[in-house]
Amino acid sequence: MPDDCLFCRIVRGVVPATLVAKNDDCIAFRDVNPQAPTHILIVPREHISSLDAAKDPEMIGKVAFMAAELARAEGIATTGYRTVINTGADAGETVHHLHMHLLGGRVLKWPPG
Ligand code: 5GP
Ligand code: ZN
Numbered sequence: 715m716p717d718d719c720l721f722c723r724i725v726r727g728v729v730p731a732t733l734v735a736k737n738d739d740c741i742a743f744r745d746v747n748p749q750a751p752t753h754i755l756i757v758p759r760e761h762i763s764s765l766d767a768a769k770d771p772e773m774i775g776k777v778a779f780m781a782a783e784l785a786r787a788e789g790i791a792t793t794g795y796r797t798v799i800n801t802g803a804d805a806g807e808t809v810h811h812l813h814m815h816l817l818g819g820r821v822l823k824w825p826p827g
Contacts, residue, residue: 721811751819762812765801790818
């Protein structure tokens with residue numbers, strides 16, 4: 715757990731966040747700058763710097779499964795939602811600790827910008 719990683723600090727409870735779910739593998743909290751009525755970040759507790767660095771396919775499944783559970787809990791599973799993992803500079807990744815965005819509650823345009 716690198717000391718200088720923002721999401722590791724949120725996992726440890728050193729930096730506050732609005733938590734919405736947690737289990738042994740992942741935590742989920744609301745994005746500080748929401749881009750949709752529901753905008754939640756799901757992160758593995760373990761520090762994994764990006765999807766490109768992921769070694770454990772099961773971990774990715776656990777993150778995605780929590781996103782689907784939260785979509786149901788937020789009431790957006792029937793209207794629809796988007797899950798996004800930004801990887802690298804061209805995708806706009808800014809926090810280098812693997813995270814999945816869960817976005818919903820409005821119509822989301824495609825293709826993304
Ligand atoms: P990325 O651009 O790396 O895919 O997504 C990083 C996300 O983290 C952004 O949507 C940004 O708003 C969010 N974020 C950055 N700093 C914080 C913070 O301190 N707390 C929370 N809850 N979200 C943050
Ligand atoms: Zn980290």
